[in-house]
Amino acid sequence: MVQERLLTVNKLRTEFFQSKKSSVTAINEISFHLDKGEILGLVGESGCGKSVTSLSIMRLLNFTSGKVTKGEVIFDGEDLQKISENEMRKIRGGKMSMIFQEPMSSLNPAMRIDKQMIEGIRLHTNMSKEEARKHASKMLSQVGIPDPERVLKNYPHQLSGGMSQRVMIAMAMSCNPQMLIADEPTTALDVTIQAQILELMKKIQQEEGMSILLITHDLGVVAEMCTRVIVMYAGEIVEEAPVEELFNHPTHPYTEGLIASVPKLGSGVKVLPSIPGSVPDLSMLPKGCRFAPRCKYATERCRNEEPDLFQISANQKCRCWRQER
Amino acid sequence: MEPIVSVKNVSKTFPAGKNLLGRPNKFVHAVNNVSFDIYRGETFSVVGESGCGKSTTGRLIDHLLVPDSGEIWFDGKDISKLSQAEMRPLRKNIQMIFQDPAGSLNPRMRVEDLVEEPLLIHTNLSKEERMKIVHELLETVGLSAKHAKRYPHEFSGGQKQRIGIARALTVKPELIIADEPISALDVSIQAQVLNLLHDLQQKFNLTYLFISHDLSVVEMISDRIAVMYLGYVVELAPKTVLYKNPAHPYTQALLSAVPIPDPGHQQERIILEGDIPSTINLPKGCPFAARCKQCRPECLETKPIQTEIEPGHFVSCHLYK
Incomplete structure (x- = not known):
């Protein structure tokens, strides 16, 4: 089967400016791609740049001090860094949409659900108000909301967390996007509700053949949902691999440590192997490999020279001197 | 084995609405008729989803809240009806670790003052003796004495939680109530803090009441587990069982x-439908009936009674009678 590229991110760098001269590089020249119909996982701990990556792709950094200073984002053959804000607005919510971690705070609390949904739908299609309302109601029942007409008349505070996240998904799906960016979509939800939402996302993905970029810190969710995974550490990609490879043969010491430090249900261990130390401050990065101070394999070379992202097999990449080819 | 804590038929409600005269007429039933024992030296965990009453249970045992009915025995004494003043000397024996390490440390106090504070209240030690204990404890939890003069904002989340743990340990408590102590931390840091809690338990012979929503973490650390739903303990059993x-x-x-x-x-997944019902109007029958796939007519009518289906394994469900 020939895979069709949907999104290519090429050497993307985003910096946050504290003043004109001083800046912190949140993501440093990251490159990856997303094929049509695949679920790509983006894993890492807080501050590793995974959310900044999604905001940079969507060009949503305007309200922060962040700026993309290098690189390109090619979506469906178009460089998103070059088009105008007006054209970008047509893509956002249309061909490409996004769901966030906090469903409660991403909905407008002062607007009924119907108004919020119709607004989005009419922006991207030429449906009339009634048609858009009907479409919204159809979308809500597709995401498993039992009584869509009632929910449409509700305000966000009248909905539970799981319900709001369903509304968010319905809203994101309502213009038939080719790509969905899900930034920690289930982190704020309870486990049983998380299971409902993940099941729903998988179902929609299979039915619509959509691509999903799933950003999460939960390796369990990754194992369950993704076909391919990218691991980020301190603003860089440290490993890229198909999901089975990543869990069975992690090549980067960080990935290895991360997988080992997650308690697994039914394993019966009392003490977990853990990674010593903590994530470096992005404004005071160590010289050489960014993971070297916490790495048990670190050598003199690791502390002085930063490794490249080596291609170690057809579909696996790793940023570690031990994998140099 | 004698229990260090005995919770007997404890209930707690919070007012949720008022009538015209300003008197509360609606109540959130946070904890309903909960009973369990915690034995000395074990780790007892309470798990459940948000709103199930697990944190309220922890606060009731720590006497931060007073139960509406029922008794809480600690070390052979009913503490549920004590006044704050009567409770104070006992507080030394029960310490808490909270979820948000940043929010539970005063940002204007230095680490050594934060960790020293419990000693000022509960002991008559001299400044030197206190500082010696503080510095020792900081080493014990994996920080160093050179950190003592710094302020909380200079530490990462995992380190802040270590400070919180050191603070709880200063007065040599018997029971530590840890309310979601690692939920706010990153994955690689979670393992560090869990291992620390495990080591400290062995070293100081502590009893833990561990409150969490994460079943994989609970499995690692616990000896016995209570599962809560809608303010009820629905199942209680040793971990392995x-x-x-x-x-x-x-x-x-x-x-x-x-x-x-x-x-x-590959696993068979049971996907529950719907959401957790409101705790304002509790269902008449089994609290779980509305979402249960094995619900029978009697489940909607009568509350199930807790039954011991094998030694130490208690279930509240009509399927087991």
């Missing part, structure tokens, strides 16, 4: 909903 042989339909669904970090793992 609960994970191998969960009896209550809610526990079964909860366990099957945990994502396993192994792509080769």
Whole structure:
């Protein structure tokens, strides 16, 4: 089967400016791609740049001090860094949409659900108000909301967390996007509700053949949902691999440590192997490999020279001197 | 073994609405008729989803809240009706670790003052003696004495939680109530703090009441586990029994909903429908009936009674009688 590229991110760098001269590089020249119909996982701990990556792709950094200073984002053959804000607005919510971690705070609390949904739908299609309302109601029942007409008349505070996240998904799906960016979509939800939402996302993905970029810190969710995974550490990609490879043969010491430090249900261990130390401050990065101070394999070379992202097999990449080819 | 804590038929409600005269007429039933014992030296965990009453249970035992009815025995004494003043000397024996390490440390105090504070209240030690204990403890929790003069904002989340733990240990408590102590931390840091809690338990012979929503973490650290739903304890069992042989339909669904970090793992998943009902109007019958796949007519009518289906394994469900 020939895979069709949907999104290519090429050497993307985003910096946050504290003043004109001083800046912190949140993501440093990251490159990856997303094929049509695949679920790509983006894993890492807080501050590793995974959310900044999604905001940079969507060009949503305007309200922060962040700026993309290098690189390109090619979506469906178009460089998103070059088009105008007006054209970008047509893509956002249309061909490409996004769901966030906090469903409660991403909905407008002062607007009924119907108004919020119709607004989005009419922006991207030429449906009339009634048609858009009907479409919204159809979308809500597709995401498993039992009584869509009632929910449409509700305000966000009248909905539970799981319900709001369903509304968010319905809203994101309502213009038939080719790509969905899900930034920690289930982190704020309870486990049983998380299971409902993940099941729903998988179902929609299979039915619509959509691509999903799933950003999460939960390796369990990754194992369950993704076909391919990218691991980020301190603003860089440290490993890229198909999901089975990543869990069975992690090549980067960080990935290895991360997988080992997650308690697994039914394993019966009392003490977990853990990674010593903590994530470096992005404004005071160590010289050489960014993971070297916490790495048990670190050598003199690791502390002085930063490794490249080596291609170690057809579909696996790793940023570690031990994998140099 | 004698229990260090005995919770007997404890209930707690909070007012949620008022009538015209300003008197409360609606109540959130946070904890309903909960009973369990915690034995000396064990780790007893309370698990459940948000709003199930697990944190309220912890606060009731720590006497931060007073129960509406029922008794809480600590060290052979009923503490549920004590006044704040009567409770104060006992507080030394019960310490808490909170979820948000940043929010539970005063940002204007230095680490040594934060950790020293319990000693000022509970002991008559001299400044030198106090500082000696503080510095020792900082080493014990994996920080160093050179950190003592710094302020909380200079530390990462995991380090802040270590400070919180050191602070709880200063007065040599018997029981530590840890309310979601690692939920706010990153994955690689979670393992560090869990291992620390495990080591400290062995070293100081501590008893833990561990409150969490994460079943994989609870499995690692606990000896016995209580599963709560809508303010009720629906199942209580030793760890190995609960994970191998969960009896209550809610526990079964909860366990099957945990994502396993192994792509080769295939599991039968029980997807629950709907949301957790409101605790303002409690259902008449079994609290779980509305979402239960094995619900029968009697489940909607009468509350199930807790039954011991094997030694130490208690279930509240009509399926087991």
